[in-house]
Amino acid sequence: MSIGGAVDQGPEGFRDFVVARSPALARTAYLLTGDRGLAEDLVQEALTRLASRWSKVAAGGDPEPYVRRILYTCAVDGWRRKRPREVLHASPVEPAASVDGAEQVTQRVALHTALAKLTARQRAVLVLRFFEDRTEAQTAAALGCSVSTVKSQTRHALQRLQDLSPALAASFREDPMEDAR
Amino acid sequence: MSTDLRALLRDLAEDAPPIDNRIALADTSYAAGRRRRTLRRFEFTSAAAVVVLTALFAGLFLGSAPLAARYGSSGGTSVSGYPTHIGRQFPVLPLPAKPGPIAGLLAAGDHWWAVSPNGHRWSVPEMTSSSADPVVSADGRMLGYLRGQFGPYVIRDLVSGHTKTVANFSSAMGASGDRYQVALQTPGFFSADDRLLALNGWVRDGQAVLVVDATAGTVTRTFSTQAFAVGWAGTSVVTLDTASRTATELPPSVGATSPVVLAGSGAMTGGQTAGVVNADGSTVVTLAGGEFDNPGTLQRAAFYDLTTGQLRAPTHVVPPAAVCSYTAGRDLVYTRRGAGDSVTAVARVADTGLVSTATRLDPALGAGCGIWAAKAFDGAARSPLLLDRASALLLGSLTEVVWGASILLLLGVLLWLIRVSARSHDRQAPNAARERRRWSTRRRVTTVVVVLVCTSLAMVVLAYTVLVPLATGDLVSTQSPLWLSAVDASNAKAGAAQGAPATVVEQRPGQQQGFLVRLNNPTDRAQTIIGGDPSATVPAIAVSTTDGTEAQARGLTYRRSGTIPAHEYRWVRQLQTSMSCINLSGGSMSTSTLIVRVQIGWTQRSVTIALSPVLEIASLTTVGPGQTKC
Numbered sequence: 001m002s003i004g005g006a007v008d009q010g011p012e013g014f015r016d017f018v019v020a021r022s023p024a025l026a027r028t029a030y031l032l033t034g035d036r037g038l039a040e041d042l043v044q045e046a047l048t049r050l051a052s053r054w055s056k057v058a059a060g061g062d063p064e065p066y067v068r069r070i071l072y073t074c075a076v077d078g079w080r081r082k083r084p085r086e087v088l089h090a091s092p093v094e095p096a097a098s099v100d101g102a103e104q105v106t107q108r109v110a111l112h113t114a115l116a117k118l119t120a121r122q123r124a125v126l127v128l129r130f131f132e133d134r135t136e137a138q139t140a141a142a143l144g145c146s147v148s149t150v151k152s153q154t155r156h157a158l159q160r161l162q163d164l165s166p167a168l169a170a171s172f173r174e175d176p177m178e179d180a181r
Numbered sequence: 182m183s184t185d186l187r188a189l190l191r192d193l194a195e196d197a198p199p200i201d202n203r204i205a206l207a208d209t210s211y212a213a214g215r216r217r218r219t220l221r222r223f224e225f226t227s228a229a230a231v232v233v234l235t236a237l238f239a240g241l242f243l244g245s246a247p248l249a250a251r252y253g254s255s256g257g258t259s260v261s262g263y264p265t266h267i268g269r270q271f272p273v274l275p276l277p278a279k280p281g282p283i284a285g286l287l288a289a290g291d292h293w294w295a296v297s298p299n300g301h302r303w304s305v306p307e308m309t310s311s312s313a314d315p316v317v318s319a320d321g322r323m324l325g326y327l328r329g330q331f332g333p334y335v336i337r338d339l340v341s342g343h344t345k346t347v348a349n350f351s352s353a354m355g356a357s358g359d360r361y362q363v364a365l366q367t368p369g370f371f372s373a374d375d376r377l378l379a380l381n382g383w384v385r386d387g388q389a390v391l392v393v394d395a396t397a398g399t400v401t402r403t404f405s406t407q408a409f410a411v412g413w414a415g416t417s418v419v420t421l422d423t424a425s426r427t428a429t430e431l432p433p434s435v436g437a438t439s440p441v442v443l444a445g446s447g448a449m450t451g452g453q454t455a456g457v458v459n460a461d462g463s464t465v466v467t468l469a470g471g472e473f474d475n476p477g478t479l480q481r482a483a484f485y486d487l488t489t490g491q492l493r494a495p496t497h498v499v500p501p502a503a504v505c506s507y508t509a510g511r512d513l514v515y516t517r518r519g520a521g522d523s524v525t526a527v528a529r530v531a532d533t534g535l536v537s538t539a540t541r542l543d544p545a546l547g548a549g550c551g552i553w554a555a556k557a558f559d560g561a562a563r564s565p566l567l568l569d570r571a572s573a574l575l576l577g578s579l580t581e582v583v584w585g586a587s588i589l590l591l592l593g594v595l596l597w598l599i600r601v602s603a604r605s606h607d608r609q610a611p612n613a614a615r616e617r618r619r620w621s622t623r624r625r626v627t628t629v630v631v632v633l634v635c636t637s638l639a640m641v642v643l644a645y646t647v648l649v650p651l652a653t654g655d656l657v658s659t660q661s662p663l664w665l666s667a668v669d670a671s672n673a674k675a676g677a678a679q680g681a682p683a684t685v686v687e688q689r690p691g692q693q694q695g696f697l698v699r700l701n702n703p704t705d706r707a708q709t710i711i712g713g714d715p716s717a718t719v720p721a722i723a724v725s726t727t728d729g730t731e732a733q734a735r736g737l738t739y740r741r742s743g744t745i746p747a748h749e750y751r752w753v754r755q756l757q758t759s760m761s762c763i764n765l766s767g768g769s770m771s772t773s774t775l776i777v778r779v780q781i782g783w784t785q786r787s788v789t790i791a792l793s794p795v796l797e798i799a800s801l802t803t804v805g806p807g808q809t810k811c
Contacts, residue, residue, distance in 0.1 A: 014210075019207065030197035104192065107192075
């Protein structure tokens with residue numbers, strides 16, 4: 001993908017980037033959408049948008065922040081609204097591997113179900129804050145909103161998760177020290 | 182924040198779909214991205230083009246004085262030059278305040294067009310053909326007309342843009358309470374310095390010549406007379422009395438000079454006699470006769486010395502045509518009518534008798550009478566302007582283009598509906614979420630733009646390859662056919678055939694007999710004659726390579742096919758009996774039509790031209806030795 005920090009601005013560079021980063025993007029997309037098919041679509045949409053400006057983005061350095069921002073904005077705004085509404089399954093698709101035990105599976109199912117009932121923006125805030133470990137400022141920048149909006153969305157999302165899944169309430173308690181990051 | 186949520190999210194993220202074929206994903210995404218980039222550029226270019234065209238249209242065509250109306254304006258204070266051709270043009274905008282000197286005015290339907298020296302037309306909505314005829318000065322600078330039927334009378338300086346209105350004017354059909362009335366069918370005349378305008382009309386006590394001060398906008402003099410003003414000699418109005426065949430000068434001071442009797446009688450025998458004084462006031466030209474007096478007769482033009490009343494040259498015969506109006510500069514210039522009631526050309530006749538066509542008018546304009554600035558024809562002939570040619574080519578046949586566009590747009594809408602329907606079907610497919618393409622508003626707009634652009638291109642192609650040729654008018658014959666052989670021509674007898682007048686010649690077995698027809702291509706597109714009647718056993722059509730007079734027709738070079746350029750003439754020869762003969766005495770073969778195969782663009786068609794008189798070849802004598810050659 002890159003030689004000495006420079007990114008190839010041609011199709012080879014794009015291919016290298018996709019090969020290297022698409023699994024990570026798919027994971028984020030899955031958390032944002034809650035659906036494997038939609039996650040694939042979201043990744044492809046983000047990559048297509050990246051490709052349409054690849055030479056400029058690659059010339060500017062690391063393209064990952066750009067494509068992740070596309071991922072979040074697509075998930076939050078029009079991308080899904082322009083598509084026919086998808087009805088999420090009550091239960092997630094059973095993973096093919098990693099059977100970690102009954103409790104973990106139960107928690108995973110509960111989290112998946114609860115996430116599916118959040119708004120797209122709330123889900124994006126949680127993914128950015130707790131999956132990618134972004135600060136509130138970085139999250140606000142990625143979503144194109146204010147820090148206070150991120151704070152309120154985070155608070156509402158956590159409250160909603162607690163309401164939806166009391167069994168996971170212990171996992172969702174807020175750590176006052178986190179806001180200082 | 183609790184780390185438990187992080188762990189749960191990371192654990193949940195492990196359920197993300199595996200990207201098995203990442204290279205294929207990369208290639209697919211890159212190709213899609215490239216398409217979007219291209220589409221984006223296309224959208225941007227289209228949007229920019231739309232903005233630019235909108236701004237251009239707004240700047241050029243909107244507002245009270247659109248910039249585009251200035252196109253075709255001429256410079257200087259006096260017109261010098263006249264158009265060789267006045268054809269279709271799009272758009273025809275209102276006459277601007279300062280277009281410069283014009284070459285003349287042309288009536289069409291119920292309105293008039295102002296015409297530039299290049300043949301560019303402007304509309305003048307205030308001038309209606311149901312009102313009095315407008316007046317243009319000899320130098321093309323001044324324009325006078327009655328606004329509608331009820332006035333006031335308007336005098337416009339087309340160089341400075343100044344306008345004067347003269348109150349208390351109406352046409353003869355206007356309000357009876359007005360003080361002055363302008364005659365409907367007699368022209369007015371500006372003086373040489375453009376300061377005075379002589380109008381034929383009425384005051385309350387009878388017929389009169391009205392003199393208007395164009396600078397002050399007032400009527401300064403009225404002459405009660407039964408004669409008609411025909412122009413100016415210095416500061417005097419010249420009137421012509423056809424009854425007494427006298428020309429009289431009416432000076433500014435009280436009284437009139439002694440009438441000058443115009444010599445000869447041939448020039449002024451008809452009720453439609455009219456005249457005009459030339460630009461320097463030395464000659465009065467009269468034109469008499471014509472179809473109003475005696476349909477089918479020729480007209481007679483006479484050039485008289487205004488001082489002595491003597492003919493400057495012998496009276497000249499003008500080709501049969503109905504005169505609409507005329508103006509005398511160096512030559513007598515008049516407009517003549519073609520078939521029907523449409524003016525097809527502006528002709529000029531010199532005092533030497535030479536008659537020539539100065540300006541050809543597209544018959545499709547349906548133009549009526551013309552009023553011309555005398556000095557325009559003292560200048561050089563000018564070709565049509567580039568944009569006018571282009572607009573005539575692209576939009577001259579606007580009706581056909583719009584018709585074609587309507588069909589193609591309908592087709593485009595149908596394709597659009599089919600595509601939308603297909604999209605809707607795709608969405609209902611089991612794997613729609615993965616398989617369907619994006620169908621955003623932007624893509625819809627883009628598709629509409631693409632469909633419109635493609636439709637426009639297809640429209641232009643279809644219009645100029647099929648529709649316009651189909652809509653192009655036929656070749657016409659405007660004069661009687663000639664027998665090919667001089668022997669036949671000299672021996673031809675008048676008769677009747679097929680219920681119509683005929684010219685009959687005797688069959689000369691085994692010898693070439695035939696006829697010549699002069700065909701006119703009155704359209705804007707060249708038409709190629711590629712043969713005769715397809716059903717004929719021996720098509721024997723030939724087309725002359727050049728035009729010529731009747732006397733020259735037999736000596737021209739003929740080829741089996743030939744092109745008649747737009748607005749030109751060619752002779753067509755058809756051999757009548759070279760391969761057939763009439764064996765029985767008393768038999769005959771008459772021809773009332775000429776059928777030719779014509780190609781316009783990619784389109785071919787047969788055109789039937791009626792011949793008048795009918796041509797008949799008859800076996801008048803008994804069977805003789807010569808007929809054995811059949």
